[in-house]
Amino acid sequence: MTDDRKTTVPVWTLATTDVQVPGLTAGDSMTAERLAELRGVLAVLADQPIVTLEVHPLPATIERGRGIPLDAASPLAQHLSQFITQSARSSLTVARATGSGECLYRMVVPAKVASQLGQGILRPMVAKGGAGGAIFGDLVNSTGKIASKVTFMPVGGAAAAGTVGGAGATAGVAAAGGTALAVAAPLVLMAVAVGVSAHADQKRQQAIEHITKLLEQLQEEKLDDEHSELDGCRDAIDKATAILLDQGTLGVSLGIDSAVHAINTALGKADRRLARWQSALDGLPEGKAVELGTLTKSFPGVDDHGGAFRAHLELASLAVALKRRVVVLQAVDHAQRDAGNPFENFTRALKRDQQRLDELESGIAGVLVRLSALELARPNGLRPVFTTGEVERLLSAAHRIHQLGDGVTVNSRTTDVAIEIARAKDGSVVVFPALPA
Template sequence: MSDPTPEVVPIWTLTTTAEMAMPPVKLDEAMSAGRLAELRSVLAVLAEAPVTTLEVRPKPRDIDTSRGLSFGSASPIAQQLSSFATQIPASGSAAKSSEVVYRMVVPAKVASQVSGGALNPMQSKAVAGGVHSALVGKKGIAAQATFVPVTASAATAGAMAVAAPLILLTVAAGASVHAEQQRKAAIERVTALLEKLHQDKLDDERNRLDGCRNAIDKATAVLLDRGNISSSLGLGPAVHVIDTAIAAAEHRAQGWRQALDGLPEGKVELPALTAAIEGIEDAGSEFYAHLELADLAVALKRRIIVLQAVEHAQQDEGNAFENFAAALKLDAQNLEKLISDLDDVRLRLSTLQLDRSHGFRDFTFSSSSVDRLLNTSQRLRDLGDGVSRPLGQSDIAIEIVQDSDGSVTVLPPTAAS
């Protein structure tokens, strides 16, 4: 098998403020992926403000853009990316194509605030435990890259481009599309449950929540195009519906945790568990529907928080990214408390040791009772799969696909490999 064809990847170092000087880091004419990773680590330590890196590669034929958020050629993101494209060296392989993929890597010191600890790395199928970036085709990695530093003005090697609006809009778009993926998954799960329940009240709760999506989509498009949100978009009523659902989820999570606190230590008899949490033994019960509705409310709230943070940051464009991260962190604290409570419920249920009833009249244990115990035990263990697994302080990568007509699609963030 022949080695992959080397490709030249232009790379920029971007900052959010013009007042920050480049740390004393030497940038050679070319560097490897390992050197680039070292550069990011050094910049994270030495730079006064977070420094992102931006790479550009030819667009793979089989990249999936259906899961992203699209913007027209006249959008601020597309225009600012186009301005960088004019600086690509003629020798760069990306310069040969009008369709490219930009990859922005956001430093770990702010990545946790951006992602909410909800991102998971894309797992490698080739190596157990390995991860890679989202920019891979069906045939795997197509080339070994050589990274060539590019400056905002070809003046001096080591200069940084000031790109606060681009960083803010890209990160906001990536966070928004990630939250939208969570919403889609949650609405699919809760819809499947409600089809079995035939509960009109829960149907209404689901429909009110899902009905907020159009207002959020419109407000997202307006803000990321640097417009102002007006009352005609209907975001205010949507926020009220979501906040009401969040309050209901908080109340339910508190009740579940209190019920679990009242269970005995060690093995728990199934009748005692079903008395504490009604419907826990039935996969189509209101308990599981309420759990999925809570996930749906959380996913929608994440999108609202991103919108509020963008609006706040754009009021002071001088330090947009810093304002964005601060607003996002502040608004997300209460939401993270709810997520933590829901994770606690799932984790405690998934680790319960269930036992059959040992009451005075329980002389026999029928096959149906055995099946009920085993099915409930498996169902509870499966709840552990829904527990959030934060990445901690990990850089995140956001892929931006630019087509020949100038339009761009921002893909969901992943952990930077």
């Protein structure tokens, strides 16, 4: 915060179906720490997913290009508007916080639910210009945690009429054991779907940037063709995303089938390359230094910033990011076909289809960690003394190979996940990539 006044942040507990939980909120204000404890208790005690929804002042500067925009007529925007309007009628705190029409909504999904969505799909990423990927500006401190001057005020459940995403689930209030929970499965489904999709697209954009630079140096036509074919899938995926989020149905004319085929072909190549890398590492003498020449036979360009090995890594990352967006589309489509339990269908579909992607990413991460731990041996030769250039190349190669393990996460522990939604005065929204809460 930039002044000495406390900001009161309304916070709701939202359920995806009727649940039985003890009365944990007494209507008193709470700190960020107490709110985090509340989320943990709810996640443990509730049989069905319970998320929290906060409303913050909209920061003056927000990088909207990172998110997925939805107009005011979209189901997610409409459902959010209805929910807030009805909440404001019964809560002065909500009315004050949302009166300007421009707010930043933050939905936090508990780690237990996030684990059902998968490890890789919500792996921590740092956004440009933000602490830990946060976009709260002055609302967070240098560590990315919400500033102590922000006070959270629990809000009772609010009936949000209507349906979202064609799921056919009407939101309402479930009073269970003294705690009023707003049953808002469609709102939660759509927010998670768009946030996860935006997260996957952010990873796609990063992979594209890296691949473009690498291929400009390599001038490898075959790899360039792989890149072009994958990048060409984006248009069909974007259109399919827009149609599904507007409650439409996917048709053959979109070209999504061709896109899925291209992505699956790229994933098959990534699987085969991973198997070769793992086999090459298994064949190295254990505990002994490895000559650089031996290493580059199996990992061409591993000692350079623009080698083919690094291009293969980025192509695999691009294929995974695109496939994750497709998986979200398939999960939303599947959930919308069953009016009874949209969110449960959604999580089941995600968990089933993205297991292969988690395994691929974990396998690649394992290869990078093993490579980074290797010790390079001096080149074999008859000369007892090596030139300055040869020594510098060996030291530079060792440094670059050891850097391969930087930032690599293998089997990371799933944390709570935050999905941030910026709402404009006209009711339109921008949903930002999901990130660790």
